Amino acid sequence: MRYLYAFQTEVPTYFLIRFYSIRSQRFRYRPRIRYNPQNMRETDAPTGKLFNSWLIGGFECSTHRNKDRRRLDLIDSTLHDKYAFEDYGRLMEIGMQTARDGLRWHLIEYEPGKYDFSSLERQADAARSTGLQVIWDYFHYGYPDDLDIFSSEFPSRFADFAAAATRYLQSRIDGTLFVCPVNEISFFSWIAGDIGRFFPYAKKRGDELKRILVRTAIAGMDAALSVTSDVRFVHTDPAIHVVGGKKNPASQKAAECYRKAQFHALDMLAGRREPELGGHIKYLDIIGLNYYFHNQWRYPNRRKIPRGHADYMPLRSILKEFHERYGRPIFIAETGAEDDERRDWFKYVCEEVRAANSAGMNIEGVCLYPVVNHPGWEDDRHCHNGLWDYTGDDHSRGIYSPLAEEIAFQRLSDVR
Numbered sequence: 001m002r003y004l005y006a007f008q009t010e011v012p013t014y015f016l017i018r019f020y021s022i023r024s025q026r027f028r029y030r031p032r033i034r035y036n037p038q039n040m041r042e043t044d045a046p047t048g049k050l051f052n053s054w055l056i057g058g059f060e061c062s063t064h065r066n067k068d069r070r071r072l073d074l075i076d077s078t079l080h081d082k083y084a085f086e087d088y089g090r091l092m093e094i095g096m097q098t099a100r101d102g103l104r105w106h107l108i109e110y111e112p113g114k115y116d117f118s119s120l121e122r123q124a125d126a127a128r129s130t131g132l133q134v135i136w137d138y139f140h141y142g143y144p145d146d147l148d149i150f151s152s153e154f155p156s157r158f159a160d161f162a163a164a165a166t167r168y169l170q171s172r173i174d175g176t177l178f179v180c181p182v183n184e185i186s187f188f189s190w191i192a193g194d195i196g197r198f199f200p201y202a203k204k205r206g207d208e209l210k211r212i213l214v215r216t217a218i219a220g221m222d223a224a225l226s227v228t229s230d231v232r233f234v235h236t237d238p239a240i241h242v243v244g245g246k247k248n249p250a251s252q253k254a255a256e257c258y259r260k261a262q263f264h265a266l267d268m269l270a271g272r273r274e275p276e277l278g279g280h281i282k283y284l285d286i287i288g289l290n291y292y293f294h295n296q297w298r299y300p301n302r303r304k305i306p307r308g309h310a311d312y313m314p315l316r317s318i319l320k321e322f323h324e325r326y327g328r329p330i331f332i333a334e335t336g337a338e339d340d341e342r343r344d345w346f347k348y349v350c351e352e353v354r355a356a357n358s359a360g361m362n363i364e365g366v367c368l369y370p371v372v373n374h375p376g377w378e379d380d381r382h383c384h385n386g387l388w389d390y391t392g393d394d395h396s397r398g399i400y401s402p403l404a405e406e407i408a409f410q411r412l413s414d415v416r
Contacts, residue, residue: 050232050286050329050364052097052133055411057387058334058369059087061102063142064192065199066378071142075104077375079391081119084126086395087372090388092130094404095411100180100333100367102137103165105158106144112157115164124172135178135234135288136169138162138220141188141198149192149200154212155219162220166227180234180333181220184290185213185265187238211277214268218278236288236333237265239322241296241313243305255299266326287326288333290369291315293345307348315352316359323361330362334369338385343402350410368407372397 060074075081080101091099107119117124127134139158147154162181169177182188192198194206202209217235224231240262244255264273266287271279296305296312305312322330332353337345346368353363373386382390387404388397 051331053095053411054365055096055407056098056100056135056331056365056367057091057096057371058100058367059102059372060370060374061104061137061140062377063102063104063106063140065142067197067201068378069199071106072377073104073107073142074374075102078372080372081122083391083395084122085129087388087397088126088130088132090397091371092132094407096368096371096407097131098133098135098365099371100135100137100369102140102183104142105139105161106142108165109144109157109161112144112146113160115161115168117165117168120168124169128173133175133178134173135180136165137180137183138165139181139216140183141192149209150202150205150212155216158216159219159223163223163227166224166231170228170230175230177224177228177231178234178286179220179224179231180236180288181217181224182213182235184237185210185217185235186262189213189265210265211268211274214265214277214279217269218283221283233283233285234288234333235266235269235284235286236290238262238295239289239291239318241305241318242299243296243311244299251299258299263325270326284326284328286364287322287328287330288367289319289322289330290334291318291332291349292335293337293341314355315349316356319352319356319361319363320359323356323363328362329364331365331367332363333367335366336369336385338383340402342385342400343406346403347406347410350406354413366410368403 059080060078062072062074065071080087088099091097101123104119108115108117110116123134126132138161143149143154143158147157158181162179166177166179188198189206189210192200193202193209194204196203221233224233240259242255242259244250244252246252266284267273267279268277269279270281270284271277273279293307294304297303298305298311319330332349335346335349336342346366350366353366356363368387370386371388373382373384373389375381376383384400386400387407388399391397
């Protein structure tokens with residue numbers, strides 16, 4: 001949900017309205033506690049440390065077509081594919097031994113059912129050579145142009161792709177595979193299916209698209225499990241808080257409906273909502289929550305609630321609700337800010353995660369997203385939202401020192 005960084009100033013407020021209605025040294029693999037997803041009960045929750053580090057770095061990997069019908073490829077725009085070894089090495093050097101990264105489905109499946117993984121080769125080889133643990137996004141907004149996302153073919157085509165991708169990664173990477181089948185089901189179903197801002201530019205079909213994406217994620221997980229049982233699944237979506245007018249009961253009720261809608265996609269995956277979609281608790285493995293400074297606002301005027309205000313809900317309280325509702329391992333899958341706010345915001349999120357875990361929650365990590373600056377989705381503006389900048393002539397990346405100092409401080413305390 002990097003629309004804060006991707007669009008000009010006036011757009012983020014607009015986007016906050018309704019997305020919820022429908023973003024070196026080699027380390028040896030440490031054995032993980034195994035589980036059988038087929039046998040998991042609602043009370044079962046895998047235990048132990050999931051990730052090699054509680055501080056995680058995320059690479060922006062969106063590949064959608066924007067409102068101007070231009071295909072984005074943020075991995076290419078940031079030259080991350082070219083310098084994957086260097087980028088992964090930088091993460092390892094600062095103690096981030098886990099990362100989020102993505103596959104580019106539209107490049108890999110060059111013809112229906114035919115796959116070329118050369119676009120993923122450097123990332124996969126870099127992960128193996130550096131020992132970096134990677135959470136791989138299989139579908140980060142972009143998909144092959146020949147596919148109709150509203151067709152019955154879409155989930156099965158994705159399942160075939162997921163099986164092929166899993167075989168490829170398993171052959172090149174040691175240890176447990178971590179996969180995010182479909183990134184941000186709620187946000188993507190709104191922006192691509194409700195307001196027509198992303199391809200396929202549909203309108204008022206957000207709920208329909210959300211159901212398709214849930215089926216797609218389930219099909220992808222089943223396909224990956226058909227290849228290997230040594231795979232864990234991450235499901236990401238924004239965590240939000242919405243407040244209605246204090247003297248307006250109707251506004252309060254509507255705000256609460258919006259707030260509770262953030263659970264719909266996860267509930268569908270778990271089979272608690274619309275079970276005919278095929279959901280089951282076995283599919284709800286790891287929950288990744290995307291949380292930015294603009295994730296709390298007022299209804300209906302849409303004004304951001306500033307941190308420190310009486311109506312601002314501490315992140316630890318938001319995490320508690322997800323923890324009590326699902327009982328699954330949770331981590332902050334995306335968080336960050338722009339420009340001079342980067343350090344203070346990251347400090348706040350880490351402190352809230354520390355407080356949550358002190359209260360007995362199972363919050364497995366914090367992912368700085370993105371870890372490398374990138375061009376804006378719609379205007380190519382230079383977004384200063386990462387730790388490292390664009391590459392220089394010597395292939396180096398300039399570092400934002402204040403944020404680097406905060407990361408160095410936070411890594412001293414593994415709060416899990």
